[in-house]
Amino acid sequence: MSDQLQRTRAVRRHHPDVRRCLAGARVDSHTRQRQLRSIRRDEDVVVAASTAAHDPAGFDAPPNARVERWLPHGQLLANAACAICHGGMGIVQKTLAAGVPACVVPFGRDQFEVGARVAAVGAGTCVTPDALDAQALRGAAKAAIDMGDGARATADAFARTGGAAAAASALESELTRIVTGAELR
Helix, strand or coil: CCCHHHHHHHHHCCCCCEEEEECCCCCCCHHHHHHHHHCCCCCCCEEEEECCCCCHCCCCCCCCCEEEEECCCHHHHHHCCEEEEEHHHEEEEEHCHHHHHHECCCCCCCHHHHHHHHHHHEEEECCHHHHCCCCHHHHHHHHHHHCCCHHHHHHHHHHHCCCCHHHHHHHHHHHHHHHHCHHHC
């Protein structure tokens, strides 16, 4: 069994009801630390945070938070009430496909648009970096937790499209059409 899987199982064993998940790994260490500061030590939540390139030991995490370099999103999302993430398409799609509301904290590229769309469909909230402080993040995460119906509706809509199998089939059909020259007629 991999070290990462063992650590994830330890998180679930010690904290079976993960109520928040700081999932997006491509966040600078300053932003991740601000996110961790938003968690009150006496708050009835457990947080699992991944840091990617940053050493987990360098973070001041409250006792109700677990900080690792990498954690598998799927296993955490299965028990999460909310995913706090950077708004990358990958983590947002995983989060919403799991029917979990997202609290998006974008910091660049298309993440601002992704966060705005999550909020517009009622599947979560968005906090811009200039508004990010402990109180704003805590409030946005709590509001996102209450948007479970919107996240589950989005998951149902994703499922109705046929998922990855339907996308792969459509792509194969289009590539076959292009390769056989059908587009040139």
